[in-house]
Amino acid sequence: TSDFLFPFLSGLCAMSARHVRRAEAPRAEGPRVAVVGTGPAALMCVRELAKLVRSDQPKALQGARISLCTSRGKLATQMGPRNQTLPVPGKPFFDYGCQYFTACDPWFAAEVEHWASIGACQPLGEGEVGAWSPESGFRPLVGDRCWVGNGGMGPMLSRLIEQTVKEFDGIVEHVSGFPQEDWKVVSLARGGAGWELGTKGGGKLGPFDVVVGGFAQHCLTDPFLKTGDEACARMLRCLRRVESNQIIPIQVSFEGDPLPMPFTAAHVYSEEALSWICDNTKKPQQGGKLGTPGAQHLTLLSTARFAEREFNCNPKGYRRSAEEQMFAALARVLGVGSLAAHVPRVNRINHWEDGLAMKMPPDSRGCLLDVEVGLGWCGDFCVAPGVQGAALSGRAMAETLAAYLQGPSEFDARGLLPADDEWVAIDRNELKTSLVDIGAFSGRLGLRSASTHTDLVPSAVGGYNNAAHYGAAGKGKDGGSPHSGGKGKGVGKSQGKGQGKGQGKSQGKGKWRGQGYY
Template sequence: MNSIASKVAVVGSGISGAVCASTLAKNGVSVTLFDSARGPGGRMSRRREISEDGKELLFDHGAPFFSASDDDVLKIVGEWEAKGIVAEWKQSFGAFDFASKGFLNIEQEQASKRYVGVPGMNSICRALSNETGVESKFGVGVGRIEWVDDEKSWSLTSSDGQQLGHFRGVVASDKNIVSRRYTEVTGSPPPLDLSFAPQLVAKLQDIPVIPSFAVMLAFAEPLSSIPVKGISFRNSEILSWAYCDSDKPSRSSTSLFGSERWVLHSTAKYAATVIAETGLKKLSSETLTKVAEQVLSEFQSTGLEIPPPFFMKAHRWGSAFPGASIAAEERCLWFGEKKVAICGDFCVSPNVEGAILSGLAAAAKLSASLSLVHSL
């Protein structure tokens, strides 16, 4: 066998890609993880902002927490907890009804544990991408993924034309690299042409996505009028849910930063309306400011005594959540002949646990396939 016999490229360092890369490395596979972002996380990213008076403000502006019920996922989460990169968030949540202007219920006991990354949600992906056997390359967008038939391998080229290497297998944990949405945003064809696998193309065509806006807020004083740290909203056209980000385990205390930080998420309907008007291009600061003001105004209209924040910023998640599961039983898409796996929450379920399960499934497919190659 040549030097690329056990090398695999994983594109995308969200939780699905990071879990896949880490699992492959533990199975003895050499992995290179690529991501165009400056660091790992995907929708588990952590946002660093600076207020006008120079305060550093950190926000989990994607997934706020996650729960788990699958035994395999619970085992992994237990390992993460033992390493100190995950902790349970023990707080009550409630549902607020805009029609009655009151809470419908406040949890007495949590139905299931809520876990958060420590000290940020991206800490999980960061730890996984730094494990032995994983070479992580951030700030590197993959522009082309081409099959080299005489080598039976994949050649990867960066968005700016740099050769990234040859690999025996490829994992796409970002569905945009195989979807038409990539073209809509960049004007270029998707990096991975799946015409060789029409059965995968059929499943990946037009996966519905659910957009959202996240609005990050920092207040000078705690919002003492709110009896919970997480809220789901009903009968609102604008606001879907909110949570107190600074309350999570191992987050900087209010006294240290002089602030309490909240993240609000819009409804899909509101986000879709804005996107219909603006398209998928980068939004102007004026548009993002308008979104932040409208979402904050809805939050304040609850009557919960919410003062003006000293910091406010909106972020668009254009395809925040998948609207369908395309491989619920298989948990990932797999083309064994060329060792291509496609994984993500869109395969299993639109949450962190679904993404973890899909990443594990992709790693299992590749590990088994590469073990078979070595045994021949």
């Protein structure tokens, strides 16, 4: 066991078995691959690579060892923010960005059936998800299944990661940066022996022949890849081509009379501020039982146009505007004159600065790879935004690495690092999905495509910068984030402290009580 583990964990001698699952026995020496990421792209890359290793095809993967390095207790940025409260079994919960997913690709559909067989997810009942418009009211979506994680998207992926590590014991090890962030991977460097990853606690992992990233938000990729200096320069330049929309999510519970909402969720059309509403208490619990007793817990997602305008033109007051206009839209959709009798209590109003990918590489091969240094990247931006696109990209990354490791000198690298090419609109994806502000979904649902992304995003192309993070108005006077510096009204974690003094993106004390517009 030590022959397998210790080269990867130098400097982490005190790491407990809770944070790294040790293999039962050493394997023959083979390629060493590290996959960094917490979402479906990283997970499916690991799963597909491990399947190839176990099958001993191709021969170049014999004895390969794979390290999955995760950094959050929830899912990736689309699934849940870093500081969101962990779901508790049997208690109401909020899903954050990823609300549901579809599986119109045959391979992915089979994977999802496997996920369901181990209790990780299940489809909502037919007609529970629909589309709402002023002309037609609520219209159920039929023709394909709408899948959700049991207990939320976070617990779903946690279960899948745990199951993957057990299934491929001896091939896959899991280095978890949660709950002890000392094990979180924060840097990488390439030397004579290969790649070495650095952890927040000062430890080292490696060496690795190949490193793969499974996330694409500029606020994460830029600082991470900059630690790798020149070896990461080409990949960094390529990832700065990623263009995403922006979304404002609101998490709100209703403590009074139940809202007249006979469905679970709806895509909203013809409302300027609101694109999605979902009652999370109608989703299944972690044990699979449908519904959670207690107050209704809703997730509201704005349109991209509204979020991009409000945040970039009004970075200190976007929460006030979001609550006012998104709540008014919710009342119109549900036919409620006032929300006051339902006693809304805001849990969080955030700004999703890198939301859904809007452009993809031209002639995309489903992933990126710098063959000169052995640095790969995968994510839904290579296929289509959402869980299915991320999973397909992870699979493409695994297959590309398998071919690359057979003989880098003969490997066809065309199209794998399009840093200088013009990227194309992602709605041209081959899956023929319907693209809306919150993702791409099966075209069989009959969902009308409606992307409202604008050119108001300062960092749409070009990587992470202050304008992307703090809004066009820049940083607060004292160095605090204007995310929490306005005269907003939020409650608890979504309050502002005023004058740019808030801590982080969504903390503070402020005067905003979040109860003024209903």
